[in-house]
Amino acid sequence: MKEAIHQFGGLVWHIxxxxxxxxxxxxxxxxxxxxxxxxxxxxxxxxxxxxxTFVGMIARRRAIDCLRRQSRQPVFEPIDEAPLAAASSPSPANESVPGDPDAAMNALKELPDETRNLFELHFRLGLTHGEIAEKTGLPLGTVKTRLRRGLIALRDRMSARTPTIEPAS
Incomplete structure (x- = not known):
């Protein structure tokens, strides 16, 4: 490996x-x-x-992959402290879940056990999709699909529970 780094290090670094x-x-x-x-x-x-050429193609492909990963990451801007103080005061406009605070837990209970288990692993324990697949023995695509479908079902159940306010005529 040392020989490869010595021989191709400059090429890889340049690319x-x-x-x-x-x-x-x-x-x-x-x-x-x-x-x-x-x-x-x-x-x-x-x-x-x-x-x-072999090394250069690998280097180029990996560099472009990294560039693409970087472009997908969000750009964070500094937060102004004045609006934070105003936002920390309790008000109905600042509620993250409208309506009944137990609505999310009740909607979650309606999901299938397998979906709730995946939610537990992902959201409570903080496991990545790959870690969940490894732990459960499910294919990675299945884990991603079930989590996504579970989130959609949860959203639908939550929106069905949230009363809509009709504008006054």
Whole structure:
């Protein structure tokens, strides 16, 4: 591995920095790139490309993947402290759940046991989708689908319980 880093380090670093301006993200990506090179070294076919091309393609693809991940992350702006003081005072407008505070718990009880178990693992224990799949033995796609459908069902049940206010005529 040391030889690969010595031989291709400059190439990988150059490609990564071309796509990623953040030095920390670039360093993390370089590590991912060399891990992938190590894992895929057996797939290298000298008759199809040179070692530089093989490494360069992996580096380019990983750098672009990192760039895409970064673009999907929200940009946080500093919060002005004055509105926070006003928002902390209790008022009906600041309620996060309109109407009966037990409505969410009652709606949750109506969901199937398997969905409630997934909610418990995800929302209460903070497990990721992948961790839930590993723990339950369910496929990752099934975990994601059941959580999403459960959230939709919960939203529908909550909106059915929330009385609508008709405008005065």
């Amino acid at each position: 990564t920095r071309k796509y990623l301006r953040d030095r920390t993200a670039a360093e993390d990506t370089v590590q991912e790139i060399f891990t992938e090179i190590w894992q895929k070294a057996g797939r290298f076919e000298p008759s199809l490309s040179s070692p530089n």
